[in-house]
Amino acid sequence: MLPTEIIQEAAPGTVDVAVEITEVEPVNNDNAQILATTVVKLDTGVVAETAATTAVVSDVLTKKSARKVSSGPRKPRRFRPGTRSLMEIRKLQKSTDSIIPRAAFVRVVREIAQKYQNFRFTVSSLSALQEVAEEHLIETFQRSQLIALNAKRISVTVPDMKLSQQLLAK
Numbered sequence: 001m002l003p004t005e006i007i008q009e010a011a012p013g014t015v016d017v018a019v020e021i022t023e024v025e026p027v028n029n030d031n032a033q034i035l036a037t038t039v040v041k042l043d044t045g046v047v048a049e050t051a052a053t054t055a056v057v058s059d060v061l062t063k064k065s066a067r068k069v070s071s072g073p074r075k076p077r078r079f080r081p082g083t084r085s086l087m088e089i090r091k092l093q094k095s096t097d098s099i100i101p102r103a104a105f106v107r108v109v110r111e112i113a114q115k116y117q118n119f120r121f122t123v124s125s126l127s128a129l130q131e132v133a134e135e136h137l138i139e140t141f142q143r144s145q146l147i148a149l150n151a152k153r154i155s156v157t158v159p160d161m162k163l164s165q166q167l168l169a170k
Contacts, residue, residue: 098130098131098134099134099137099138100130100133100134102130105126105130105133106121106126109121109126109129139168140161140164140165140168141156143164143167143168144156144160144161144163144164145160147160147163147164148160
């Protein structure tokens, strides 16, 4: 049973607040309505009196879902052009993981090896081969980027990649 009166005492010269709950009406099995009257008093007398009807929801809802106020579907964050790619570059530069997925790389290596003979590879040899292949790719892209910058361009083109490979071969 709810108390019929809740009073918060205050020091002289401050505000006293009294809340009186007058009735509790069950609406259905899950919800109830409470009619509450709030009186705000000063030392000189009554300042304001308000009445409110509040629906009390049962414990079926959690605090988290009760706090959440939804004003519709949330819009995804919109980044300026190029921001996402820079974020991805920084993320990849910080990580020490492989760039090429391991299973795909192993599949390609075994497919190439079957053309010549039926080779068997150890896990460490495949890891070493993947490290070397990734390092070669990174160096090729770096050289191609330098060639594009030398040509006063930002984008890397196919001729830049071909020139990078030709310079490496010599």
